[in-house]
Amino acid sequence: MPDGVLTNTTEQLTTLPITEIGVETILYIVSIIVIAYLLVRVISFVLRFVSEKIPGYRHPITMLIPLLKILIYFSALYHIIFSIFQPDIAQLVAFFAVFGAALGLGLKDLFSDIMGGIVIIFEKPFQIGDKITFGSYYGEVKDIGIRATTLVTPGDSLVTVPNYLVFSKAVSSGNAGNVAMMVIIDLFVDPESDAGAAMNILKEAVVTSKYVYISEKFPYTILLDDFPYYKRIRAKAYVNDLRNEFEFMSEVTRRAWIEYRKLGIRPTSYRFPEADRDNFNSSFTKQARQDRD
Amino acid sequence: MHLCLPYLLCLHAGKEWKSGIYVDGSKLNHRMPEDETTGESGEEREEEEVLFGYEEELKEAQSAVNEYLWGKHKNIAIVSDPFAGRSTLVEYLARDYLTTTIAFNSVMTEKAFISTLHDANNIIIMDNCHFLAMRKIGGFAQLDEFLRFLSKSDKLFITTWNTYSWSYLSAVKNLDEFFPKVIRLHPMNAESLKKMIISHYGDNIKYIDDAASKDRRLSISWKCVHITIPFSSTTRCLPWPYLNLSSIFHKKKRENAEQLVFDRLKRVSGGNPGIARKIWDASIDYPKIGLSSIKEPTFDTDLSINEAFLLGIILTMEKIELGDLAEIAGPEIDVEESLYILMNRELVAREEGYYIINYRALKSVKSYLELNRMVW
Structure with missing residues (x-):
């Protein structure tokens, strides 16, 4: 920063009309913080409640939460600043210049997180309710905060991921704001098995599932891959609500295997290497599989 | 039992039916249709011919049949919600052309009906075709057989389907490719409902505006x-x-009571003529009908996924027996327990051994299941 500008800024700030900070001002600031916090909680609660009642619009409604959070917290900050300094425009600009520099130097990570939060809100690489892989975590986005994003993993663990990761890590969203999400279900059968019958049964297991959603926009596919020691029958279909992802996989797999046994279609006897053991006769989400592949 | 609700849209149901085959499960009954309310056979009814609300759809269907007679072959699917009167529409078609009619009355488990198609007339009416498929593994055999026959046949098929079955089977079995001519029976407006009701009850009804300020x-x-x-x-x-x-x-500036009654009837019934008629019957104290007597019920539709799934099956099949439901549900779902809950909430009713959607709840059920993507 050139010396002249720095001198000017310093002069502006030293002449800030700071009000006398008494008990009243402190109470005012505390009440603003409390009101802002309560407002955020109430609005979040109401919007979440409403979104659960209208599943089709869950994502658009919940995406208002982080936006309102930012608006409320910034307006609270604005009121706090004005209650202490009562600056004019030039002084306000000068204040934010120095405040920004301080953030850049001392609170770099926090500032990156806040900027990451703003980018997430406006660019929407994912939304509240999406199933995403963020960093090394996979789960449903529960909250997008000013500083961090909260995910709930399939194991029901709550993971807090700093927002700045959005600048450096790839984020994959399985549903991109939609309630329906593609799920991939793999069944591994003996190579001697009747692949046509196996595909047909898996197809019917998918399309008759209580969790499936099929339309022109959400089609389903059944694929066969022939490996030396097994055949992989893969179904790609959309689950009607991403929260039913694992139930969908489980239901289709169970029903398909019951029918396979009736027709003498056996699982492969091939023993998968330890690293791929969980691949065998199980299913993965699109995201998880992409990560693994 | 014949599924058609003849009194909904017409006061006459075809003395000129050429032939009728009514199919109940795997049994074939060769007989003329019966009016379920009066027990009259189709031959006996000679009332005045009236069709309300779906005149355009009838013309569309007639035009497609005429095109077939001139050599342009397009199979027809008539698609509607339960109680909307699609069976009545095809009765009208059956009177005007030499047809064979097959009406399915419950889930088809055997392919016997295919042999009937071989000997049928060139124009075949198949009513309630959603009974040809069940949402379970192996549940599409009859439908596949029918579509195989249809794709090799020169005959014209006029079929009727439940709206949600049609959408589901179109997504799963590309049904819409086999029936290029799709005629949907849309909800009626208040004016058409009024014509239909007045045609049945006469126009000497006394309308009373006794509702609370809710309608103001x-x-x-x-x-x-x-x-x-x-x-x-x-x-x-x-x-x-x-x-x-x-x-x-200013209460004086309100619309007249008659208009308010039919507006409310339209709103409560969702424009479904069969439901409107049932609500009307339940509300009228002949010759008076009060606005307040047409009640808009609310239903508790906070259901588990299993209950919602069964509800969706009942909606798409329109009527189904316990055994068929249990087959579709599989061992994961306690069908009787779920049905008890659905009946307790008045979403489902039991009629002659079949489970059906409570007509008053149809609007709420559709809305709930669509929102949750259990039907589409």
Whole structure:
């Protein structure tokens, strides 16, 4: 920063009309913080409640939460600043210049997180309710905060991921704001098995599932891959609500295997290497599989 | 039992039916259709011919049949919600052409009906075709067989389907490719419902506006403010919203009772003529009908996924037996327990051994299942 500008800024700030900070001002600031916090909680609660009642619009409604959070917290900050300094425009600009520099130097990570939060809100690489892989975590986005994003993993663990990761890590969203999400279900059968019958049964297991959603926009596919020691029958279909992802996989797999046994279609006897053991006769989400592949 | 609800749309149901085959499960009954309310056979009914609300759809279907007679072959699918009167529509078609009619009355488990198709007339009416498929592994055999026959046949098939079965089977089995001519029976407006009701009850009904202020709703309309553009002689209309409070403060300005009754009937029935008729029957104290007697019930639709799934199956099949439901549900779902809950909430009713959607709940059920993507 050139010396002249720095001198000017310093002069502006030293002449800030700071009000006398008494008990009243402190109470005012505390009440603003409390009101802002309560407002955020109430609005979040109401919007979440409403979104659960209208599943089709869950994502658009919940995406208002982080936006309102930012608006409320910034307006609270604005009121706090004005209650202490009562600056004019030039002084306000000068204040934010120095405040920004301080953030850049001392609170770099926090500032990156806040900027990451703003980018997430406006660019929407994912939304509240999406199933995403963020960093090394996979789960449903529960909250997008000013500083961090909260995910709930399939194991029901709550993971807090700093927002700045959005600048450096790839984020994959399985549903991109939609309630329906593609799920991939793999069944591994003996190579001697009747692949046509196996595909047909898996197809019917998918399309008759209580969790499936099929339309022109959400089609389903059944694929066969022939490996030396097994055949992989893969179904790609959309689950009607991403929260039913694992139930969908489980239901289709169970029903398909019951029918396979009736027709003498056996699982492969091939023993998968330890690293791929969980691949065998199980299913993965699109995201998880992409990560693994 | 014949699924058609003849009294909904017509007062006459075809003395000129050429032949009728009614199919109940795997049994074939060769007989003329019976009016389920009167027990009269189709031959005996000679009342005045009236069709309300779906005149355009009937013309569309007739035109497609005429095109077939001139050599342009397009199989027809008539698609509607339960109680909407699609069976009545095909009865009208059956009177005008030499047809064979097959009406399915429950889930088809055998392919015997295919042999009937071989000997049938060139125009075949198949009513309630959603009974050809069950949502379970191996549940599409009859439908596949039918579609195989249809794809090799020169005959014209006029079929009727439940709306949600049609959408589901179109997504799963590309049904819409086999039936290029799709005729949907859309909800009726208040005026058509009024014509239909008056045709049955006569026009000496006394309408009473006895409702609470619930129907005196605020309305917003657009008013015009004329503005002369500066430096020009042109006058333009600037629309602005106008909040009409008079409906609250001035009771005299309300619409007439008759209009209010039919508006409410339309709203409560969702424009479904069969449901409107049932609601009307339940509300009228002949010859009087009060606005307050047409009640808009609310239903608890906070259901588990299993209950919602069963509800969806009942909606798409329209009527189904416990055994068929259990087959579709599989061991994961306790069908009897779920049905008990659905019946307790008055979403489902039991009629002659079949589970059906409670007609009053149809609107709520559709809305709930669509929102949750259990039907589409």
